[in-house]
Amino acid sequence: MSLYPDIEPYAHGLLDVGDANHLYWEVCGNPLGKPAVVLHGGPGSGCTPYFRRYFDPAAYRIVLLDQRGCGRSTPLVSDPATDLSVNTMPHLIADLELLRRHLEIDQWLVFGGSFGSILALRYAQLHPDAVSELVLTMLATGSQADVDLLTRGLGRVFPEAWARFRDAVPEDERDGDLSAAYYRLLRSTDPAVRARAARDWCDWETAMASQPPRSIPRFEEPEFREGFARTVTHYFSQGHFLGEDGVVLREAPSLRGIPGTIVQGSLDFGNLLGTPWLLTRAWPDAELVMVDEVGHNSAAPDMTRALVAATDVYAARDVYAARDVYTTR
Numbered sequence: 001m002s003l004y005p006d007i008e009p010y011a012h013g014l015l016d017v018g019d020a021n022h023l024y025w026e027v028c029g030n031p032l033g034k035p036a037v038v039l040h041g042g043p044g045s046g047c048t049p050y051f052r053r054y055f056d057p058a059a060y061r062i063v064l065l066d067q068r069g070c071g072r073s074t075p076l077v078s079d080p081a082t083d084l085s086v087n088t089m090p091h092l093i094a095d096l097e098l099l100r101r102h103l104e105i106d107q108w109l110v111f112g113g114s115f116g117s118i119l120a121l122r123y124a125q126l127h128p129d130a131v132s133e134l135v136l137t138m139l140a141t142g143s144q145a146d147v148d149l150l151t152r153g154l155g156r157v158f159p160e161a162w163a164r165f166r167d168a169v170p171e172d173e174r175d176g177d178l179s180a181a182y183y184r185l186l187r188s189t190d191p192a193v194r195a196r197a198a199r200d201w202c203d204w205e206t207a208m209a210s211q212p213p214r215s216i217p218r219f220e221e222p223e224f225r226e227g228f229a230r231t232v233t234h235y236f237s238q239g240h241f242l243g244e245d246g247v248v249l250r251e252a253p254s255l256r257g258i259p260g261t262i263v264q265g266s267l268d269f270g271n272l273l274g275t276p277w278l279l280t281r282a283w284p285d286a287e288l289v290m291v292d293e294v295g296h297n298s299a300a301p302d303m304t305r306a307l308v309a310a311t312d313v314y315a316a317r318d319v320y321a322a323r324d325v326y327t328t329r
Helices: 049-054 089-102 115-126 144-151 159-167 178-186 191-208 222-236 269-273 275-282 301-316 322-328
Strands: 011-018 021-029 034-039 060-065 108-113 131-137 260-265 286-291
Touching (some): 021 089, 049 301, 108 115, 115 131, 159 191, 260 301, 275 286, 286 301
Parallel strands (some): 034 108, 260 286
């Protein structure tokens, strides 16, 4: 199954989630369909219309949102004055619950990619009654091992790009936490220092993002680049605000009873930690679908087919008379 056709939202808005933050949300598909929410990656990348196309619009009520500080939510993290102390994992999880109640949804399928998979897993662990199923891709768990792999371990795979990445921070910080070093640069009062740090961080993200390497158009936008880099380093340097290192994998057995599908590229570098296998071993209701010759790229054709197949399976678990209403309206 290929992606579903482009569709437009039938409702959207800004939800006041407190702390002077307003969360952009939109809903498309069938108003009477099976609720599903999409959690984007980054953190700080924002949702795009592409995500709507993973779901059958006749079967699903599809909710998209931009997490705090990015996309169409306000205020943007790209503004140096934005307070990041109120942008943490507990805040994002609380935002999801506020949005779910605002939309009067009892349970929803939670779809998460990359950082969105961390958020989806932790949300499901803390609010299991709100989650009907999980569909995850480009899997991560937010552990220190995840961060170490992305900021140091992959230097052995991309030594030239990593040397540039490392050498862009002050010499006395190159042997320490590189995400923390970049976060300090991205909070500089000098706009030129912030801009350079954002460029260097995003160049490293581009180098390791996927195989074969591909350009990331949004990284050519200075405002996006700075907001994205500042958000990522904020989370990376603070253990993703999970409280305890490794908590997502350690509490995976609590997901028992929630069906899940993990669609993972065989060339995704996150696999070097064994995370997809460790998670499915601890979570008996999960199915792992490996897609050959694909890296950290949910838009690859074989990945999209597998993700659409997963959402189709979960749509078929429920019978919606409203489908006929939607397709004949």
